[in-house]
Amino acid sequence: MVGKKKKKGSKLVVNIVLGVICFIWLLPTLGLLISSFRPATDILQSGWWKVLPHQEWKAGDTIHLSKDVDLRKPIDVEGKTYSDDQLKNGVMADGSRLIWENRRARDISVQEQGWVTSTKLTTENYLNVITGKEYTIKNADGSETVEKGTGLSQAFWNTLTIAVPATVIPVLIASFAAYAFAWLRFPGRKTLFVLIIAMLVIPIQVALIPVLKDYTSLGLNGSYLGIWLAHTAFGLPLVTYFMYNFISQLPKDLFESAFIDGASHFNIFSKLILPLSVPALASIGIFQFLWVWNDYLVSLIFIGNQPNVQVMSMKIADLVGSRGNDWHLLTSAAFISMLMPLAIFFLLQKYFVRGLMGGSVKG
Amino acid sequence: MTILTVSTTIIVFTLKIFDVVMVMTGGQYDTEVVATQFYRQFFMYRNFGYGSTLAIVLLIAVLPVIIINLRQFRKQGGF
Numbered sequence: 001m002v003g004k005k006k007k008k009g010s011k012l013v014v015n016i017v018l019g020v021i022c023f024i025w026l027l028p029t030l031g032l033l034i035s036s037f038r039p040a041t042d043i044l045q046s047g048w049w050k051v052l053p054h055q056e057w058k059a060g061d062t063i064h065l066s067k068d069v070d071l072r073k074p075i076d077v078e079g080k081t082y083s084d085d086q087l088k089n090g091v092m093a094d095g096s097r098l099i100w101e102n103r104r105a106r107d108i109s110v111q112e113q114g115w116v117t118s119t120k121l122t123t124e125n126y127l128n129v130i131t132g133k134e135y136t137i138k139n140a141d142g143s144e145t146v147e148k149g150t151g152l153s154q155a156f157w158n159t160l161t162i163a164v165p166a167t168v169i170p171v172l173i174a175s176f177a178a179y180a181f182a183w184l185r186f187p188g189r190k191t192l193f194v195l196i197i198a199m200l201v202i203p204i205q206v207a208l209i210p211v212l213k214d215y216t217s218l219g220l221n222g223s224y225l226g227i228w229l230a231h232t233a234f235g236l237p238l239v240t241y242f243m244y245n246f247i248s249q250l251p252k253d254l255f256e257s258a259f260i261d262g263a264s265h266f267n268i269f270s271k272l273i274l275p276l277s278v279p280a281l282a283s284i285g286i287f288q289f290l291w292v293w294n295d296y297l298v299s300l301i302f303i304g305n306q307p308n309v310q311v312m313s314m315k316i317a318d319l320v321g322s323r324g325n326d327w328h329l330l331t332s333a334a335f336i337s338m339l340m341p342l343a344i345f346f347l348l349q350k351y352f353v354r355g356l357m358g359g360s361v362k363g
Numbered sequence: 364m365t366i367l368t369v370s371t372t373i374i375v376f377t378l379k380i381f382d383v384v385m386v387m388t389g390g391q392y393d394t395e396v397v398a399t400q401f402y403r404q405f406f407m408y409r410n411f412g413y414g415s416t417l418a419i420v421l422l423i424a425v426l427p428v429i430i431i432n433l434r435q436f437r438k439q440g441g442f
Contacts, residue, residue, distance in 0.1 A: 194429065200372075201425040203379045203398045205406075206418045238372065245368045248436065297382075 036331035037121045043328040050118045057090075057097055058114040065106040077108060125332035129319065133326070152336060154307060155315035159293060160340070161224060162303075162311060166231035167289045170239050171281060173232070178243035179269050183255060193244070199237040207234075208301055215302065227303045234298065235288050242287075246280035247273060282351035290341050312337050371432045375425055397421050 031048040038048070063077060074081040077098060082091050087108065090099035101109035132151040136144045180186075181193050211230065212221075220226030250273065258268050274281075296313040303309050305318070316333040320326055381398035384390060390399035397417055405414030 190433075194433065197429050197432075198422060198425065200375050201379055201422050202418070203381055203401065203421070205381065205398070205402055241372070242368065245365070248439075 032331050032334060035328075036125050036335055037123065038118075039120055039122050039124060040326075040328045042118060042120060043331070046118065051121075053115050053117045055113050056116045057111040058116065059101070059109045060096065060112050061110045062101055063098075063108040063110060065108065067106055069106050071103075125329055126336070129329050129333045129336060133329070150307065152312060152315055152319075152333065155310050155312040156340075158309055159312040162227055162231070162299070163289055163292045165228050166235070166292045167285055169228060170232045170235040170288060171243075171285050174236055174239035174243050174284075175247075175274065175277070175281070176269070177236075177240050178247045179265075179273055181240075181244050182248040183252075184265070196237055196240055200241065204234060204297060212301060221302065222304045222306060222309060224303075224309065227299065230298055230302045231292050231295075235291065239284050239288060242284045243277070243280060246277055250276055278351050282348045286341075286345055286348055289344055293337075293341050367432060367435055371428055374428050378425060379421060397424075 034048040034051050035043055038051070042050075065075070065077070069075055071084045074083055075087065077093075080093060082098070087098060087100050088103075090097045090111070092098075095112075097111040098108050099111060101107045128151070130151045130153060132149040134146055134148050136146050138144055177196075181189060211233075215221045215226055220229070254272060255268055258272060263271075294313060295311070296317065299311040299314055303311065305314055316330065316337060319329045319333055379398055380396060381402065384394060384396045384399050385402070388394045390396070390403065397420065401414050401417040401421075404410045404417065
């Protein structure tokens with residue numbers, strides 16, 4: 001009985017610790033969500049935590065001193081004397097704070113602590129991000145024209161067009177390669193595998209300039225095919241390594257029995273290995289999709305910023321404006337860009353928990 | 364077994380980290396990493412030889428991790 005109680009207690013502690021860790025982890029995202037709903041001026045002036053009720057100095061009465069009070073001498077306010085510097089920083093007097101409201105007109109504001117929240121919430125940021133921000137231009141003859149910029153809609157479809165093949169192609173090629181490395185015997189197998197894993201190490205910047213030179217001579221710059229190839233190339237080492245780890249753990253007897261029954265390698269691959277490795281395919285697929293979706297560097301270099309091919313990460317960076325003047329739009333843009341990977345993640349959830357072997361090997 | 368895979372991947376990725384360091388400190392204040400130094404030498408100072416050497420050093424630094432990993436594979440009979 002005592003043992004059972006101890007188990008329950010430790011479970012509760014573990015859950016609480018996990019809950020605290022999750023909360024700390026989610027706090028910045030929560031702040032970003034709240035910020036994305038605040039008007040632009042609020043975002044620029046105060047942090048998102050001001051939305052919660054907090055104590056601030058609220059202005060109450062104003063004390064008008066006579067206009068000829070000398071600031072260099074101690075100033076007399078309702079019987080007590082303060083110096084000019086004290087009034088500049090705010091001085092406490094019977095629970096309220098005295099601070100200059102208008103120094104030239106010699107007005108002092110009496111402030112009290114009060115609970116206040118800044119609850120102005122608006123969806124303006126989201127509208128600006130999705131459909132484009134309106135801005136007014138003054139023409140040469142003095143009249144104003146209102147024009148609309150572009151939003152994220154086109155960039156969203158571009159990114160989707162890039163991300164889906166750039167996920168499917170590497171995962172497919174890597175599964176073929178992983179099966180070959182795991183279960184086929186051919187000369188140079190080990191060296192080749194070490195070589196491929198060694199490619200994991202290469203920072204992308206190393207390969208940028210040579211690949212770019214080749215792309216320009218081939219004419220692949222700024223085209224979808226070029227960036228599919230680039231993402232495939234940069235993603236293959238990791239995906240191969242991951243799939244190899246998984247496929248090498250499948251039981252050998254399964255394939256040997258299929259081999260004896262006369263199945264070709266391709267049959268074994270498509271009918272046995274692929275269905276069995278669905279959890280691994282789903283995990284690495286999500287990983288690769290997320291990487292391609294969020295990617296800025298490879299798209300910047302290989303596909304550029306033509307509006308018909310520009311990706312979302314680049315478009316979001318452009319939303320900020322040429323002088324960083326609209327950075328409040330980043331908050332809502334971040335959330336819109338987050339939706340698709342989240343959707344994919346939840347859609348593929350069921351493939352994660354599918355039973356590994358599914359009862360295929362008995363005994 | 365999965366722990367080995369994940370730790371290898373993370374170790375390799377951390378050894379080549381670039382963007383976080385570049386954005387946060389730009390490699391100043393004693394926070395240089397191999398990748399930021401590579402970027403500086405190759406693209407800014409145009410020391411192509413120095414930059415290429417740094418990339419090879421990174422490769423060599425990763426080799427022990429990969430070798431340990433492959434030895435584990437062999438032990439488990441997969442290689």
